[in-house]
Amino acid sequence: MIGADVSRHHQNFLQVVHSYYQLTKPRIIPLLLITTAGSMWIAAQGRVDPKLLVVTLVGGTFAAAAAQTVNCIYDRDIDYAMERTRHRPIPSGRVQSHHALLFAIALAVISFSLLAIFANLLAALLAMAGIVFYIAIYTHFLKRHTPQNIVIGGAAGAIPALVGWAAVTGTLSWTAWTLFAIVFLWTPPHFWALALMIREDYAKVGVPMLPVVAGDEATAKQIWFYTLILIPATFLLIYPLQSCGSIYGAIALILGSIFVQKAWLLWHNPTCKTQARSLFLYSILYMMLLCAGMVVDSLPFTHQVTNALASSLNTIISTILISR
Ligand code: HEM
Numbered sequence: 001m002i003g004a005d006v007s008r009h010h011q012n013f014l015q016v017v018h019s020y021y022q023l024t025k026p027r028i029i030p031l032l033l034i035t036t037a038g039s040m041w042i043a044a045q046g047r048v049d050p051k052l053l054v055v056t057l058v059g060g061t062f063a064a065a066a067a068q069t070v071n072c073i074y075d076r077d078i079d080y081a082m083e084r085t086r087h088r089p090i091p092s093g094r095v096q097s098h099h100a101l102l103f104a105i106a107l108a109v110i111s112f113s114l115l116a117i118f119a120n121l122l123a124a125l126l127a128m129a130g131i132v133f134y135i136a137i138y139t140h141f142l143k144r145h146t147p148q149n150i151v152i153g154g155a156a157g158a159i160p161a162l163v164g165w166a167a168v169t170g171t172l173s174w175t176a177w178t179l180f181a182i183v184f185l186w187t188p189p190h191f192w193a194l195a196l197m198i199r200e201d202y203a204k205v206g207v208p209m210l211p212v213v214a215g216d217e218a219t220a221k222q223i224w225f226y227t228l229i230l231i232p233a234t235f236l237l238i239y240p241l242q243s244c245g246s247i248y249g250a251i252a253l254i255l256g257s258i259f260v261q262k263a264w265l266l267w268h269n270p271t272c273k274t275q276a277r278s279l280f281l282y283s284i285l286y287m288m289l290l291c292a293g294m295v296v297d298s299l300p301f302t303h304q305v306t307n308a309l310a311s312s313l314n315t316i317i318s319t320i321l322i323s324r
């Protein structure tokens with residue numbers, strides 16, 4: 001009997017831990033961290049201090065988790081009404097709001113302390129600004145009131161790129177703001193593609209997401225518009241900023257072409273949920289690979305290989321020209 005009690009306690013404890021873990025919307029956090037890491041690698045020109053990387057990613061995780069937890073508290077009424085979100089820990093009654101709030105405060109305090117002590121104050125303040133922006137501006141002011149909610153609110157999701165840059169350099173630069181702009185411009189195609197698939201859920205709870213208010217056609221057109229600005233923006237890192245080189249350029253070109261193709265197809269089939277789903281899933285892969293491209297491009301080894309290739313090519317061309 002005692003053994004059975006211990007095992008039940010153990011199971012209950014694991015369920016509680018799992019509920020708190022779910023409050024943080026953990027599936028979104030890795031991509032936020034990937035943008036932070038991409039930014040850090042460019043800032044450090046391929047030589048990131050491993051300790052700083054770990055501290056920044058852990059601090060960033062805790063900040064994003066705090067932000068998502070407060071969002072879960074604030075949105076518990078609409079989360080309860082929507083099929084997709086009904087099983088979240090607060091609407092399903094597994095975690096009480098005031099416990100969730102204490103959890104979020106603890107996460108934010110740990111995040112701030114880690115970043116301020118082991119990275120720098122600017123990185124810590126930016127992470128806290130991310131939490132405040134996501135809660136106060138996006139969740140409170142915009143989400144339930146304007147179809148432009150995620151355009152402006154998307155700035156919160158772009159802040160991790162600034163945190164990464166600040167952690168390495170202690171300042172912000174044009175390149176940092178360009179990375180911010182890339183995530184900012186990527187967010188409308190990312191989210192509206194999903195919103196086209198789950199429009200009915202948002203309509204039911206009166207959240208004025210663009211497809212609910214303006215319809216599928218107008219949303220697909222807006223997605224196309226943001227895609228056409230996003231792709232050129234990714235090349236600003238090469239010219240005029242010269243923060244990335246040819247490897248990143250090739251990756252950005254291939255990834256961007258596929259993005260444009262998918263957005264074009266959606267624009268011409270705005271009611272096709274399969275097309276919307278394809279763009280949504282691709283948007284995630286796109287951001288992952290684009291940031292991976294930034295990392296690979298910044299590595300000293302990549303520079304050695306591209307320099308060696310360029311000089312061999314140079315030699316071959318000069319030999320051919322001379323022999324003529
Ligand atoms: C205002 C901006 C954004 C909104 C409104 C938004 C909204 C959403 C929603 C509703 C989902 C579905 C999640 C679910 O089913 O629980 C989702 C998925 C996702 N979002 Fe976003 N998102 C935004 C920005 C971002 C940013 C900036 C990132 C990272 C850079 C991101 C990464 C992801 C990922 C990785 C998923 C897939 C999660 C999974 O596997 O289920 N999102 N997003």
Ligand SMILES: CC(C)=CCC/C(C)=C/CC/C(C)=C/COP(=O)(O)OP(=O)(O)O
Nearest residue numbers: 028063064067127130131134156157159160
């Ligand atoms: C630096 C820092 C801490 C930045 C915070 C970044 C952050 C938490 C971005 C999250 C963006 C996101 C996934 C919004 C979901 O919106 P939603 O709440 O409308 O989604 P839902 O409909 O699934 O609830």
